Amino acid sequence: MLQSVFLPKRMKSSERIRSAIEEDIRTGNLLPGDSIDEQEIAARFQVSRTPVREALLQLKIQGLLLSQPRAGMVVAKMDLQELLAIWELLAEMEGVCTRLACQRMTPAERAELQQIHTDAHAIVQADDADGWREANHAFHDVLYRGCRNPYLRQELLQLRARTGAYLRHAFSAVGRIKASYEQHEELLQAILENNPERAHQMMMQHISLAQGARGLADFLINIPKSMVKG
Template sequence: MADQKERRLLPVKLDTYKPLREVVFDAVREAIIDGVLRPGERLMESQLAEQLGVSRTPVREAIRKLELEGFVVMIPRKGAYVAGISLKDIADVFEVRAALEALATVLAAERITEEELEELERILVRKAEIIEQQEIELFIESDKKFHEILYRASRNQRLIQILTNLQDEVHRFRSVSLASPGRMRVALEEHRKVVEALADRDITRAEALAWEHIENAENSLMEAVRKKGDIS
């Protein structure tokens, strides 16, 4: 577990056309998703502004927007805190994600290109290598890319956006789930079957496999966080 010094935010880079408030929002949101800012941790405007190298105004605006998205809670007379995630929250997210990911997989079976299928195959090979190295963070990164390509293949921009947001909500606990013995290898095999169904343009099988994968991911995560005791 990283100590407080290791968990500092890095100064934001201004080599982008985004407004400063959006750059700061993205930086703080990413820090929450990646676990740099942990559930229940107080968000001090002055401290965040110093670490990010900006004034307090864009930090304040970012915190307000993060509250609207559910990543931050405001407690009267106490301030802003990183929102926790309960087992009920996870169940709700996965209930929606399973249905929408199944839809994305159905659409991908109809619309995926040969180039995208090859991208998915390459990720499967990379995942197998990562499993041998037992590098959980690299596996999570590859897993995220896998789903990004799958979502993209649906050719439905609104669906892509919703699914990406849902992924972000549980990303903070992915390392806990994948640390379970054998889970990375099982996830790889589940993805391999999905790719085979996509390549065969088998819509029915692809949909069933998508449901199975998300349900297994939920069960693994639920079991892991109960054992770890980080959420209620």
């Protein structure tokens, strides 16, 4: 009887819905300010409104959704001060994650990271923004898993979801694909050389918004006004 407590549980409907909506926000299928249709979500997952509302409440607590009078739930917008504060925190956490991953990744995970980077070369040559977003996500996800800290990974995924739409618009507009790929190259080399401090430093530079005053100015200019609160 006691052994059954330790058996893996099937994911609740509300958790599946929460995870799917979070992913839609991260990838830009849902943008800041977009409304959430409870009926459409219930039909999509073939459930009643109850687990949908549970999922939306969880996302509201996370700060990803906002309840508006007579408008229901919408994807939360951020002002520039909030966005820069969260991105500053994200850079620190990504740096820690990368240092831990460099110390803890298996040879198979290092090989996976190297293969993702190699495969991304053609995407960069084609200046394929959509392809690069997927390759970039895959590259970082290997590091998130490789750090062997599920709590850190979960926090990173949530911060990425909150900032993803803003960064995608801004960095696509200023053409940072080639620069990001080159930074991944430096990161990869530090990891393959088992140099955690160098890997940490490279990640902090990679995630930094500024990259100099011009970089920060370009970032701010290219955020669509419709996505900014206020």
